Amino acid sequence: MTRLYSSAGAIVVSADLHRPRMLLLEQIRTTGERQVVAPKGRIEPGESPLIAAAREVSEEAGLHDMRYVAYLGQEAYRFTDQDGTPARKTVDWFLFAAIDTTATARQSEGFVAAQWHDLPDALTAASHASFHEYVRRADEIIAWRRSGPLDYSDALSQAVWGFSRQANALLARHPGAGAALCGSGARGDFIEGWSDLDLIAWGLEPASPAALALRQLADEVSDQTGIRISLHLARSDDANADGIKRLHAMKLRAVLRRTHIDLPIVAGTSAPSLPEPPHVADLAADIGHLLDFAHQRQAATPATAIDRTDHARRSLAVLSSAARQTILTLDAQALLRLPDVVATLDQHWPGTEAARILNDYDTYRRTGAADLIRAEQLASQVPSALEELHQLAAAPHGRRTTIQAT
Missing domain, CATH: 1.20.120 (Four Helix Bundle (Hemerythrin (Met), subunit A))
Structure with missing residues (x-):
């Protein structure tokens, strides 16, 4: 039997597109090992990966006011626990932009320093080679926005945080239900005035009170931020859909396969409770x-x-x-x-x-x-x-x- 661990973390950069600097924490572990890492930690019961990542940044680095920018994907690796049990760990990585860069390392967990690095230097400084891929993805998103230039969207950040925190509380009462970001809001190329914020939810009957409440929440966040928000419920009975329903069903099937690649879970469970789609x-x-x-x-x-x-x-x-x-x-x-x-x-x-x-x-x-x-x-x-x-x-x-x- 393999023991499973789920964590979330964030690549946190300064908000300056032209000279982005990345936060890394120096940690001395109980074994005496020194490592340089990004803020991350275990996802607590009832948390979505996004909420967990924000909490870990707050706890480990003392940063609270951050823009959501993008989802970078999920790292997964296997190891052997201290008692000899095989284990598998996943880490969902997000990209945040810090408005205030006054970071303080949390000493109670062995963190001894919080330092900001230019992105090329961060690749050299970070202890784990597997983490480099997510730094490179962050760099590509930042470079794309800088070449516009296209600043980070405050409206997108407000919409994502607002929906995620409230939807997380709502769906906590519905095991098997979840919600995630799709499209440009997930991939980091959201453009105010042009892009929609696309959401997908699962595990709820369309006419249920929870589904109606989730739709109402999306509408409220849309009114508050001025962003058009679409919320689609994934269902298992779309096999014979036609016309526009077929297009939506086609998109939803493809999107659900992208969980942990470019579909970040922002509320509820991390496993869509749908029949396996055809291969x-x-x-x-x-x-x-x-x-x-x-x-x-x-x-x-x-x-x-x-x-x-x-x-x-x-x-x-x-x-x-x-x-x-x-x-x-x-x-x-x-x-x-x-x-x-x-x-x-x-x-x-x-x-x-x-x-x-x-x-x-x-x-x-x-x-x-x-x-x-x-x-x-x-x-x-x-x-x-x-x-x-x-x-x-x-x-x-x-x-x-x-x-x-x-």
Whole structure:
């Protein structure tokens, strides 16, 4: 029998995009071993990984006022406990930006110093090589935002903390239920005024008081922060869905496979209580449905500037979804930020229209997504790019592709 441990921690950086510095703690363990680590610790009963990470930063480094920025993924490793029992430990890593960098090491747990390092120096200073991957992911997110420049979003941080803390309390009374962040709010490329905050919940009946309360909470947080928030309930009865319901079901199935990669649990249980999804997906059929949806959107005539923005944004989101579905058939562990999606497409199918448009879209988003005409120009090219992806997926070698469940 393997003993299981669940922890959460944070890469905490200073809020200056142009010279980000990372917090590391020096610790002398009871064995006398010296190590340099980021704040992390065990997830307590009733805590989500996000709440646990924030608590650990507060307890170990004395920092309280932090912006939520992104989820960096889950580290997992095996070891042997002191009594000889095999053990497995997971650590969910988040990226926070500290507004106040006055950190104080918690001496009661052996921490003797709290120091801020430039990110390249942090890679050298950190004791554990497996941690370096998460530092590099943090660096990529920061570099992406800096190149805009696109500052960290206060509204996103308020929305995530507000929803997480209240939803965590709400779902504590419902074993098997949970909620997580999806999309740009999870991946660190959220843009105020353009991006939605996407949430997925599970383990609740749609008409139950708890589900209704969770939806009301999402609406309240949306009103408070000015961010559009969507909350989808994952269900086990969507197998025969069609139209827009099929698109949502398709997305939810893919998203649930991404737990611990780019789907951070923010409330409730960390294990979606759903039947195992099928391991084989007909990629061509899925992209075909997205293509039909894109043609429907192109046929619509938006009236107002708000409608035009929403029309362009959703069209580009459809292409992004199709490209992500495509690369997930190639690598179930693939990272899904747009630069990573473009790189994977170019690696397997050099010169696709989809990769070119998504690269231009990534540049557009990084610079603030404020030019509506440019967004409409990009959106107008979506149907032809989807046609191309559909043809690639329908080729004999790509019609049915195995997707490994994560």
